[in-house]
Amino acid sequence: MPLKTVICIGMAGSGKTTFMQRLNSHMRSKKNPPYVINLDPAVLKVPYGANIDIRDSIKYKKVMENYGLGPNGAIVTSLNLFSTKIDQLIKLVENKRDKLEHCIVDTPGQIECFVWSASGSIITESFASTFPTVIAYIVDTPRNSSPTTFMSNMLYACSILYKTKLPMILVFNKTDVCNADFAKEWMTDFEAFQTALRDDQELNGNSGLGSGYMGSLINSMSLMLEEFYSQLDMVSVSSFTGQGFDDFLNVVNNGKINEYDEYYKVERERVLKLKEEKEKQRKDKSLEGLMNDLGINDKKKPKSEDDSAEVLSDLEEGEDDGLVVPDEFEDSEREYTFASGDRTQGEINAQNAPGLQKAYQEAANRVGKSANSETAENIARYLRQ
Numbered sequence: 001m002p003l004k005t006v007i008c009i010g011m012a013g014s015g016k017t018t019f020m021q022r023l024n025s026h027m028r029s030k031k032n033p034p035y036v037i038n039l040d041p042a043v044l045k046v047p048y049g050a051n052i053d054i055r056d057s058i059k060y061k062k063v064m065e066n067y068g069l070g071p072n073g074a075i076v077t078s079l080n081l082f083s084t085k086i087d088q089l090i091k092l093v094e095n096k097r098d099k100l101e102h103c104i105v106d107t108p109g110q111i112e113c114f115v116w117s118a119s120g121s122i123i124t125e126s127f128a129s130t131f132p133t134v135i136a137y138i139v140d141t142p143r144n145s146s147p148t149t150f151m152s153n154m155l156y157a158c159s160i161l162y163k164t165k166l167p168m169i170l171v172f173n174k175t176d177v178c179n180a181d182f183a184k185e186w187m188t189d190f191e192a193f194q195t196a197l198r199d200d201q202e203l204n205g206n207s208g209l210g211s212g213y214m215g216s217l218i219n220s221m222s223l224m225l226e227e228f229y230s231q232l233d234m235v236s237v238s239s240f241t242g243q244g245f246d247d248f249l250n251v252v253n254n255g256k257i258n259e260y261d262e263y264y265k266v267e268r269e270r271v272l273k274l275k276e277e278k279e280k281q282r283k284d285k286s287l288e289g290l291m292n293d294l295g296i297n298d299k300k301k302p303k304s305e306d307d308s309a310e311v312l313s314d315l316e317e318g319e320d321d322g323l324v325v326p327d328e329f330e331d332s333e334r335e336y337t338f339a340s341g342d343r344t345q346g347e348i349n350a351q352n353a354p355g356l357q358k359a360y361q362e363a364a365n366r367v368g369k370s371a372n373s374e375t376a377e378n379i380a381r382y383l384r385q
């Protein structure tokens with residue numbers, strides 16, 4: 001059995017962490033322990049034993065202080081910093097490929113920080129391109145018993161499904177408090193949802209969310225979402241009592257993983273190939289532009305030889321051009337860093353020059369330019385400036 005990844009996503013307070021805790025203990029009780037990852041940098045306490053915890057490498061409060069950020073900005077920045085290490089994380093999980101069957105991942109409560117950030121996409125993509133991956137979208141059942149809240153949550157889930165292009169399981173949590181049968185009915189019977197919306201309108205009058213523009217918007221949305229519902233599996237669970245976790249595992253292992261292999265993997269490979277080709281074209285183009293700028297592209301003559309237009313400047317010779325000269329102490333180290341000398345920190349400095357030179361020499365060779373080491377050195381010097 002290949003190792004599968006389950007990424008838990010859900011609105012703040014939907015019970016992701018409690019769900020992770022219960023899933024972990026449920027799997028352990030079946031003698032099938034998972035590999036557990038926490039990607040929420042802001043959580044104070046993780047109630048399950050995590051094999052990898054983002055908080056070990058990123059100090060969320062320090063990120064806030066050092067970068068002068070608010071809580072959400074700091075979550076995104078923490079994820080950005082962490083995503084530079086994603087290949088190492090994937091390698092660690094890959095080492096468990098033959099020993100474990102599942103890897104479960106908790107994500108930040110501020111759903112948009114993960115789902116709509118570049119780093120969230122990088123992390124999700126990295127998992128999905130290495131292991132069969134499903135999204136467990138956790139829904140707070142009692143809070144979604146109003147048709148308008150339910151619809152808003154489903155729209156969010158829909159956007160995540162189409163963005164990640166990964167199989168999704170809707171997990172209606174907290175069913176010890178409120179049964180999720182109503183949700184099942186709304187998802188399968190359009191008339192039932194319309195009736196609930198009408199009832200809500202009658203109950204709350206014009207002040208309710210189910211009335212006016214919102215009401216008619218939700219009405220139309222519910223028609224549109226029929227297609228979305230048909231692509232989903234739904235389970236109801238209680239992270240408190242453990243009810244429904246066998247069903248959840250059954251859907252992960254037998255239903256959604258097959259879907260991943262049949263449809264998503266093929267689609268993913270096609271998209272990745274397309275992306276690679278586009279990226280290669282973009283790199284070739286920007287390298288050519290760079291060569292042109294430096295006047296070393298033999299396809300084009302240097303500008304000064306054939307350009308009739310002159311570049312005008314208001315500056316007298318020797319006049320200050322306003323460029324800021326860096327302070328001597330400006331390159332002092334930040335307090336918060338990853339391992340020293342790591343290029344992923346995002347600093348391209350003078351020490352990286354030999355590496356840069358080599359990389360650009362190779363790049364120049366790849367695009368068939370007659371680049372010699374002097375050319376590459378020029379490029380490196382240009383970039384350093």
Ligand SMILES: Nc1nc2c(ncn2[C@@H]2O[C@H](COP(=O)(O)OP(=O)(O)OP(=O)(O)O)[C@@H](O)[C@H]2O)c(=O)[nH]1
Nearest residue numbers: 011012013014015016017018109174177238239240
């Ligand atoms: N009754 C009941 N309460 C639950 C259940 N699961 C979680 N809760 C409660 O819901 C609240 C939020 O749970 P968390 O697990 O912290 O939710 P979360 O989605 O991880 O929260 P954030 O990461 O902060 O967004 C807590 O008070 C939990 O005790 C459940 O199955 N039943």
